[in-house]
Each structure stands twice: as structure tokens, then as C-alpha cells.
Amino acid sequence: MNHDRNFQSERERGFDLPQKIGFGILFFFLILSCRSASNRATSSADPETNARSAEADLLWEQRCSSCHGLDGTPNEFLQPKPRKLNGFGIKMGFFFGGDKMREGIFRTIRDGKNERMPSFQKELSEEQIRALVRKIERL
Template identity: 35%
Template sequence: MTKREIDPYTGRELTDHEWDGIKELNTPVPKPVYWFLGIGFSICVVLWILLPAWPGISTYTKGILGIDQRDQVNEALAAGKVDRSTWETIVASNDLAELSGNEQILQVAKDAGKVLFEDNCSVCHASGGIGNAGYPTLNDTDWLWGGTVDEIYQTVRGGINSRHDETRFAQMMAYGEMQILSRDEISMLTDYVTSFSEPTQNEQQHTAAAALFETNCSSCHGIDGTGEQLLGAPNLTDAVWLYGGDKPSIYQTIYYGRAGHMPHWDGRISDTDLKLLTLYVSQLSETVSED
């Protein structure tokens, strides 16, 4: 081998490549790069020996530490199953009154019930049950159909105006469309209904409207307008509105009537899940009333 030419300026060897009189320096890779490569490779070898690493045809090298994430997953799943079967048995074999006194089950309902709620109910009632126009808020203490666990269970199980045999039935007649009341009478009633929650109206007009209300509306909403949960007739005095409390919305409600529809869940989800949902919904309002 002939000795390579030395570059007079840097003192480095030159390669034999030459372009138009310019020659290329033979610059070696710096030593630290080799050290790092060497250290990195040694660490790999150690890890290959300790941990599962190389795939084979039907198996793989297991590593001398015997660590296997599949085992860890299986253990976690088995623990979850034992957990689930314990609380599932408790939920299935106790009634709601007993379950609502069981802290552990209430906690399960908070977690598992939340998932069920988000999957099945939030399309209408919104995430966390905060409600939408026409879809009641479930995280308050204002109930159309009653807020005890048994009442909530019945509402969810049979639905409202649904095809289930045990559906709840809510019907507010279309007083205008069916020509039961004139437009003027409906306007008077609109003012009157508004006055329940905003008492600033003309007294004299009220006497006539009160009579109309008593004849037409009190059978469901009560003479004082506080509603009747057995009929799903809302409390009109509390400034909580399902369909809006401004005058045009109230007029619309009286003129065209309202009949909210909620599908039944009996047969679509298991009874255990129904109970969990009930406990979840009932806890939504508890957190609010504690405030």
C-alpha cells in the first residue's frame, strides 16, 4: 500500500479523490461515536438476556427475569372480574333502597353508571345530565316524575310516552290547536304562568286568568301551579323550564301542547345496569343539593 499524501495545511491524510485540483481530506469518525455505539450495543445485549426480546418461529426468547406483560394484564383482568362478579351479585340480589345505602355500590354506580349514562343517555340529557331544551336536567332536584330511586328506576325502565306497557304517560293538550282556548285566553294564561315565577303582573287581569287556570290547568298542574309528579306535570312556579320560560315559549307550549318522549330501557340494558344507572342519576342531584 502506498503511503497517502498529507495535506500541508491541516496535516491530515488526503484521499485519492481529486476534482479539478481540489483534494478531499480523509477525516476519520470521531472516537466518542465508537464508544457510544459500543456502550449502546452492550446495553442491548444485557437487555436481550434479561427481558423478552427476539421473536422465534413459534415463541420468543423469554429473558432470564421472566417478566411478561401478558401475565400482568391477565392478573389485572382476573382481579377486575372477581371485583365485578362481587358487586354484580350484590346489585342483582338487592333492591334499590338497600343499594342506595351501600357506599361501595354507590361508588361503583358513580363509575360504571357514568359510562352507561354517557353511552345511552347523554345524546338527549347531555353529558353529566345537564339537560337540553326539551330534555330535562337530571343533576338538579327538580323532578317531573319524582326523584326517589324507585321513581327514577320506573321512569328509566318504562320510558315516557314510549311503547312499553308500563310507560309513563305525559300529555299536555294543544289548547290552541284543538280550539279549547282562544288566542287571547292563551296570552292571558301565558302572563299568568309567568307571574308564578316573576310576580310583577297586573292583579286585575290575574283574577280572570286564575279562573281560566283553575278550570283548564289545575287538574294537572295544581291550583297553585306547583305541578303533579304522578302526571309528569311540571312545577310552573320554580323558574325551571323544560321548554323555555320566556313568553313565546310558554305560549307555544299552551297553544301546541307538549308530549316529551323518552324510550324505555327495559330489555335494552340488563336490570343490573338499570339499577346502576338509577343510582348514578340519583347521585347526580345529591351532589347539587349538597351545595
């Protein structure tokens, strides 16, 4: 009986499971947005970083956007369909996978994946490919 009273008092205080889950999800996205804002603030303060970012934007426009779109949304008419690079899944990959995710994307750009995703190893330097990886992370 005492256990029921404790459970009831927790509910009365507003600590039921759906609220806890909701606040947890809200907190997670708050942390994620703060991290993203921090990355943008850091990059906007450094002129060298801004120049590299502008170069990556130009490379993206010239080499990637025809398949992956300017904002990371793929061209729906291509087969096989290019990977969507601005969705929740890839954001979570960068958030939780970090360097492993970056290296995987680096290898895909450098080595290619299939007939639609060619290798850029002969056309782009390692630094240019890394700049594209950072660009994808910013999408």
C-alpha cells in the first residue's frame, strides 16, 4: 500500500514516464542544437576557416550538387538514388560516430562507391576532400 502512495505522489508531481521521455528528447535536441551553434560560431570567427568553408561550398556546387543537391537533398531521378546528406540519420552519425563517420565519407569521396559515385582521388587533394566532409557535416 505504501508503494502505491509513493507512485501516486510521483504522478501528482508530474513525473510520469511519458513526460520523462519527452523531456529527455527535448534535452537531447537542445544539446544537439547548442553543439551545432557552437560549430557555426567558431567557424565564423576564424578567417582561414571561412576561406576553407567558401572553397568547400564552391567544390560542393561544382562536383556534388548535381547529384546530392545544393542542400544535401538528392536528385530523385537518378538511379541508383544518391544518399541524402542532410537528414536526421546522417546528423546522428556525425554526432555519435564522429571521426569514424568522417573517415567513411572521406573514403567514399576518395575511392567512389559505384558507377554513379565516382572516385575523386585524382581530381581532388586530400584537404579538398576533407573540406567536403566538413561541408557535409554542416548541411
